[in-house]
Amino acid sequence: MAENNSLWYEFKKGLWQDLPPFRLVLGTCPTLAVTNSVLNGISMGLATLFVLLSANIIISALRKYIAPQVRIAVYVVIIALLVTVADLYLAAQFPAISKALGPYVPLIIVNCIILGRAEGFAQKNPVVPSVMDALGIGIGFTLSLAVMGAIREVLGFGTVLNFMVLSPTWFEPWIVMILPAGAFIVFGGLVALVNYISSRKAAKTV
Amino acid sequence: MKLLMIFISASLINNFVLTYFLGICPFVGVSNKTENALNMGLATTFVMTLTAAVTWPVYYYILVKYNVPYLQYAAFIIIIAALVQFVEMYIRKSSPSLYRALGIYLPLITTNCAVLGLALFMVMREYNYIESIVFGFATGVGFTLAILMMSGIREELEFADIPKPFQGISITLIIAGMMALAFMGFAGLIRG
Numbered sequence: 355m356a357e358n359n360s361l362w363y364e365f366k367k368g369l370w371q372d373l374p375p376f377r378l379v380l381g382t383c384p385t386l387a388v389t390n391s392v393l394n395g396i397s398m399g400l401a402t403l404f405v406l407l408s409a410n411i412i413i414s415a416l417r418k419y420i421a422p423q424v425r426i427a428v429y430v431v432i433i434a435l436l437v438t439v440a441d442l443y444l445a446a447q448f449p450a451i452s453k454a455l456g457p458y459v460p461l462i463i464v465n466c467i468i469l470g471r472a473e474g475f476a477q478k479n480p481v482v483p484s485v486m487d488a489l490g491i492g493i494g495f496t497l498s499l500a501v502m503g504a505i506r507e508v509l510g511f512g513t514v515l516n517f518m519v520l521s522p523t524w525f526e527p528w529i530v531m532i533l534p535a536g537a538f539i540v541f542g543g544l545v546a547l548v549n550y551i552s553s554r555k556a557a558k559t560v
Numbered sequence: 561m562k563l564l565m566i567f568i569s570a571s572l573i574n575n576f577v578l579t580y581f582l583g584i585c586p587f588v589g590v591s592n593k594t595e596n597a598l599n600m601g602l603a604t605t606f607v608m609t610l611t612a613a614v615t616w617p618v619y620y621y622i623l624v625k626y627n628v629p630y631l632q633y634a635a636f637i638i639i640i641a642a643l644v645q646f647v648e649m650y651i652r653k654s655s656p657s658l659y660r661a662l663g664i665y666l667p668l669i670t671t672n673c674a675v676l677g678l679a680l681f682m683v684m685r686e687y688n689y690i691e692s693i694v695f696g697f698a699t700g701v702g703f704t705l706a707i708l709m710m711s712g713i714r715e716e717l718e719f720a721d722i723p724k725p726f727q728g729i730s731i732t733l734i735i736a737g738m739m740a741l742a743f744m745g746f747a748g749l750i751r752g
Binding site: 379380382383386387427430431434435437438441442457460461463464465466469530533534535536537538539541542543545546547549550553 | 578579580581582583584585588630631633634637638641671672673676677680681684723724725726729730731732733734736737738740741744
């Protein structure tokens with residue numbers, strides 16, 4: 355039971371306590387770049403989840419065989435090859451999404467979340483907790499991107515997943531939301547919101 | 561003329577930080593003091609120029625020649641990591657004072673997505689060798705400019721009364737949004 359609890363904890367912590375973009379402020383580039391629509395945000399999140407999960411499994415399984423001096427280089431090569439797989443798969447199966455995400459798919463390689471989890475978790479833990487860790491962080495990341503995408507898509511186009519939510523007859527879309535500037539402002543606002551909620555929570559428990 | 565266009569476009573109009581969101585980690589992390597920001601910018605510019613100069617021949621004369629362009633991601637990241645390592649060793653031997661100023665920033669550059677992004681854009685836009693080097697240098701200049709401006713604003717901000725939840729990263733991102741809006745004005749420079 356105790357073990358189940360700790361596995362559940364490894365999963366759960368990615369959803370709020372270590373929520374990647376807002377709490378750890380890792381993986382900011384894709385968070386800002388591909389969240390001009392919900393669909394792009396979710397696809398990016400899932401691609402990252404795949405790479406994160408596979409990288410955590412491989413690195414955790416090989417953790418006794420990788421010499422500590424060269425570990426970062428080994429991790430980066432493993433991640434780069436996994437990202438190549440994800441990129442080619444997206445290009446073959448979902449060419450439209452692959453085109454919309456553009457260079458941000460290969461840039462998953464330098465997404466600090468993945469290297470951070472490899473270095474901070476997978477290299478010290480067995481495979482099963484590493485899987486839970488990757489799932490939690492990956493799903494937390496995907497949800498964060500979806501929320502960012504939803505806010506920007508609703509305000510910028512008046513749609514969610516291409517369904518009209520705010521009718522153009524009375525709603526003037528805020529063009530700034532789909533521009534780079536909007537990404538920074540929404541992200542900054544959400545970081546502040548997360549800070550506010552967690553400081554309220556902390557105040558309650560004391 | 562084309563070289564000038566590439567330079568202006570990469571440093572101002574399509575500034576990597578403010579329009580492609582590349583290199584946000586150091587942009588937020590190292591922009592609290594002007595001096596650190598300048599050093600980080602210079603080190604990054606140097607590595608970027610070098611990256612463009614090295615990845616271009618590797619891509620066209622090795623990966624394309626032997627028909628394995630799908631290995632480009634792995635190849636690029638290894639090149640960048642190796643370059644950063646060599647630059648670090650070289651600076652440590654040749655100029656200890658420069659090493660003290662830049663030393664701690666150099667390893668960070670490996671995971672700066674702007675450097676990998678630069679190599680990817682260079683291939684996607686099919687620049688020739690000279691254009692690639694100019695592009696690499698201009699991207700570095702653009703990065704330096706953005707991080708320097710941000711550090712200037714943040715130094716002033718230390719005395720401002722910011723609501724608690726907004727302090728730190730949050731306000732930095734919102735300011736970056738304002739800067740992105742301001743940089744959109746540069747779009748008129750080309751085709752004006």
